Amino acid sequence: MRAGPEGERRGLSRRGLLGLAGAGVVGAGAGAGTDRAAMALASGATPASTVHPFYARHQSGIVTPAQDRLHFASFDVADITRAELVELLWDWSDAAARMTAGRSAGEYGPVDGPYDAPPEDTGEALDLPASSLTITIGFGPTLFTALDGRDRFGIAARRPDALVDLPAFPGDALVDTLVGGDLCIQACSDDPQVAVHAIRNLSRIAFGRAALRWSQLGFGRTSSTSRAQATPRNLFGFKDGTANVKAEDTGLVDDHVWVSPGDAASWMVGGSYLVARKIRMTIETWDRASLREQERVVGRTKGTGAPLSGGEESTAPDFSATGRGDAPLIDRDAHVRLAHPGANGGAMLLRRGYNFVDGNDDLGRLNAGMFFVCFQSDPRRQFIPIQQRLAENDAMNEYLRHVGSGIFAVPPGARKGSYVGATLFGD
Amino acid sequence: MSPRPSALTVAAVLCVLPLTACTANAPAGGDASAPLAVTSSADDCTVDAAEAPSGPLSFSVSNDTDQVTEFYLLAEDGLRIVGEVENIGPGITRTLTVQARPGEYFTVCKPGMVGDGVGRKAFTVTDSGAEIQLTGDLEAQGEKAAAEYVAYVKDQVGQLVTATRSFADAYRAGDDDTARSLYAPSRAHYERIEPIAESFGDLDPKLDFREADVPEGDEWTGWHRIEKDLWPPAAAENGGAEYTPLSAADRARFADLLVADTQGLYDAVHDEAFEVPIDSISNGAVGLLDEVASGKITGEEEIWSHTDLWDFQANLEGARVAFDGVRPIVEQKDGELATRLDARFAALERQLSAYGSLESGFASYTDLSTAQVKELADGVNALAEPLSTLTAVLVG
Incomplete structure (x- = not known):
């Protein structure tokens, strides 16, 4: 495959546009190079908008300081060949590299293509800066082995052992239409329109090769992934992610987030495993719980986020501390106790969840909660045992329903002139 | 039902009724009178004012010690x-x-939760003219309500034991029609006192x-x-798998377990130590x-x-009994709330009665339209x- 300018390969799928337009028509604006970055500058928007490079050793959107908005999408791959799947990953990577740099999804952009062709880019991000956009691509278990057992793309033997099917957890209330997927894309940005623009255009690029299975919008990151970020609050009104793995803890990140050299699935080295759970909160009953009950369930104060054993937000919880009648200050079933690495053989997760409100349900209740996203080097040692413990005992379960679920292998980042997945499928 | 501990298990009794108050959320916007700052240190218990007007009174207690601490507002006798x-x-x-009446009080902190406390200071509540209801014999009323509720729980669990036996007998004998007809009415006794049952983890x-x-x-x-065995699901509702009916031996085993575990609940609520604090x-x-x-x-x-x-009906009845028990106290402390709850209970009871009663039977949940459920x-x-x-x- 040839690399084009800026490391982007000329997308074969762009042939459709050129073919349609015909050689004589292309002149309308092709090559004018109008793109989002330029427009943003021209319209006086801040050039300071952060750009997270797409081509890097690790995919961005993992240890990247959590942006404020999310659009997550899971895809089913159509009945296509391995070569066509690779083609899709090339096209996605090219478009992702452009969009994360603040440019349009394709080279002609929203307004510079042939006048009689639909614009190559949908345009809603035309005047917006990069807005810290990251695009993170993952592979679900069914990409390797279809539900009917078929090895559609000749990669079944390379499915990593760590990419297990998630077990059923007690209390699961999963909805079929919110589960699984062959591919996923996590788009995060500080501007919701930029994140939506990314998923919209990547979905469009995929038509005929992959189709949206389920997707989720999120707002108000519920975790901080950098010490530079304040701890945000989830829809329970509590600070969330205080004890999260932070990007600055490079040792922890290497141990708990990235697949290390020497792993049996060598193509995953530098990658990570993403588990997503759509967790509905029963907001109405939570709001009727006393402050005493809410703090008991969480194990932290609602105001400052300090553990109930004392101190301030960053103070390590003292699970042995007792109060009146020798009762533990942090309840035996408190979320902070059960989720703590100490209760889980040291296992930690890099959490990257977002709040969601999808309107309301038929009963007039807010359809709201947390879209929980976490990254780890091995879900068999991290998410699964932690969630098992939480699902059985967490006092918070009374106010939660897990309705959606997915697990994906997130390969390492692409180098310039290549694509995400090259370590699996080859260049 | 819910696999989770109910609010009840939380309760660990906090307050001696009715003279005490539990923590309440600090007024956020400052529209209410700002709380008095209290600092509990190793050897002192400072309050940033020695006097406050009568009415709602808040203390914001900060613990500056390295131990767990407590803060008390004591009556003039220094004991109550x-x-x-x-x-x-x-x-x-x-x-x-707290709702503070005019008078002389003491404030004191108790780091480490032992001894007489430190930093005891006189505290005066001046008469602001705010009307505060007399507590009268609220304490006695609270004890009475608690005793009556315990009696109610014992009675329901007693009836549950009898009903469960009949249900289990019919099911064990393969008389499915009888078992199905006894299922929901028997469970009503459990559903009325469900939070108590949940408190036994x-x-x-x-x-x-x-x-x-x-x-x-x-x-x-x-x-x-x-x-599930009495109303066996079609494969489509059973995750795609054909449902396998339980064998006679399994039926007997599950029936026996149900009876034995229900007896366990009976024994637990008849234990001498069993009590239900007012907040529970x-x-x-x-x-x-x-x-x-x-x-x-x-x-x-x-x-x-x-x-x-x-x-639903049984849960509602259980909630009504619990409320009615404490209603005399609520009426004295917040008459409006008592009246509002009366009306809302009545409205919901009326709504639900449109679909049947425990005696005559209720409509199946699946017969309700979405609008009716809403x-x-x-x-x-x-x-x-x-x-x-x-x-x-x-x-409070």
């Missing part, structure tokens, strides 16, 4: 506790709100877990295990409405028999929202 806040971890700030999972609540590797037992009664009432809101109104509780409205859900919210303030009123 007017308000307290306990279990304040080092560095934590918690708020105490090991019993509710054995008796009332739904299939999805059971951890992998654990055996699923109890009411809903048998429910009110929290239990809220818990019952939460059960309705999260399980019955969604049809998730009785997923095979669709007898959710029976459970109406009921709105009624539950209308009652549960004011009901959720009951505990704070009782102990």
Whole structure:
């Protein structure tokens, strides 16, 4: 495959546009190079908008300081060949590299293509800066082995052992239409329109090769992934992610987030495993719980986020501390106790969840909660045992329903002139 | 039903009724009078004013020690506790709100939770003219309510034992029609006192877990295990798998377990040490409405028999009994709340009665339209929202 300018390969799928337009028509604006970055500058928007490079050793959107908005999408791959799947990953990577740099999804952009062709880019991000956009691509278990057992793309033997099917957890209330997927894309940005623009255009690029299975919008990151970020609050009104793995803890990140050299699935080295759970909160009953009950369930104060054993937000919880009648200050079933690495053989997760409100349900209740996203080097040692413990005992379960679920292998980042997945499928 | 501990288990009795107050949220915007700052240090207990006008009075207690501390507002005799806040971890700030009458008081902190405390200081509440109701014999009323509620629980569990035996006998004998007709009416006794049953952490999972609540590797037992066998699902509703009816031996085993675990509940509530503190009664009432809101109104509780409205009715009756028991106290402390709750209970009871009664039977959950379910859900919210303030009123 040839690399084009800026490391982007000329997308074969762009042939459709050129073919349609015909050689004589292309002149309308092709090559004018109008793109989002330029427009943003021209319209006086801040050039300071952060750009997270797409081509890097690790995919961005993992240890990247959590942006404020999310659009997550899971895809089913159509009945296509391995070569066509690779083609899709090339096209996605090219478009992702452009969009994360603040440019349009394709080279002609929203307004510079042939006048009689639909614009190559949908345009809603035309005047917006990069807005810290990251695009993170993952592979679900069914990409390797279809539900009917078929090895559609000749990669079944390379499915990593760590990419297990998630077990059923007690209390699961999963909805079929919110589960699984062959591919996923996590788009995060500080501007919701930029994140939506990314998923919209990547979905469009995929038509005929992959189709949206389920997707989720999120707002108000519920975790901080950098010490530079304040701890945000989830829809329970509590600070969330205080004890999260932070990007600055490079040792922890290497141990708990990235697949290390020497792993049996060598193509995953530098990658990570993403588990997503759509967790509905029963907001109405939570709001009727006393402050005493809410703090008991969480194990932290609602105001400052300090553990109930004392101190301030960053103070390590003292699970042995007792109060009146020798009762533990942090309840035996408190979320902070059960989720703590100490209760889980040291296992930690890099959490990257977002709040969601999808309107309301038929009963007039807010359809709201947390879209929980976490990254780890091995879900068999991290998410699964932690969630098992939480699902059985967490006092918070009374106010939660897990309705959606997915697990994906997130390969390492692409180098310039290549694509995400090259370590699996080859260049 | 819910695999989770109810609000009841939280309660660990906090306040001696009715002279004490529990922590309340600090006024956020500063529209209410700002709380007085209290600092509990190793050898002192400073309050940033020695005097305050009568009416609602808040203390924001910060723990500057390295031990767990408590703060007390004591009456003029230096003994009687007017308000307290306990279990304040080092560095934590918690708020105490009381309805203070004019008079002389003492404030004191108790780092380490032992001894007479440190930093005892005189505190004066001046007469602001605010009217504060007399407590009268509220304490006696609280004890009476608690005793009556315990008697109610024992009576319901007693009836549950009898009803469960009949149900189990019919099921064990293969008389499925009889078993199906006894299922929902028998469970009503359980549903009326569900938060109490849930407070015994090991019993509710054995008796009332739904299939999805059971951890992998654990055996699923109890009411809903048998429910599924009596109303066997089609393969499509059973995750695609054909449902295999239980063998006669398994039937006998699950029936025996149900009877034995129900007896376990009977023994637990007849234990001499069994008591229900006043705040557990009110929290239990809220818990019952939460059960309705999260399980019955969604049809998730009785997923095979669709007898959710029976459970709904029983939960509602249990909540009503709990409220009626403490109502005399509520009436004195917050007459408006008592009146509002009367009206909301009546409205929801009326709404539900359109679908049947425990005596004549209820409509199947699946016969209700979405609009009808939403109406009921709105009624539950209308009652549960004011009901959720009951505990704070009782102990405040």
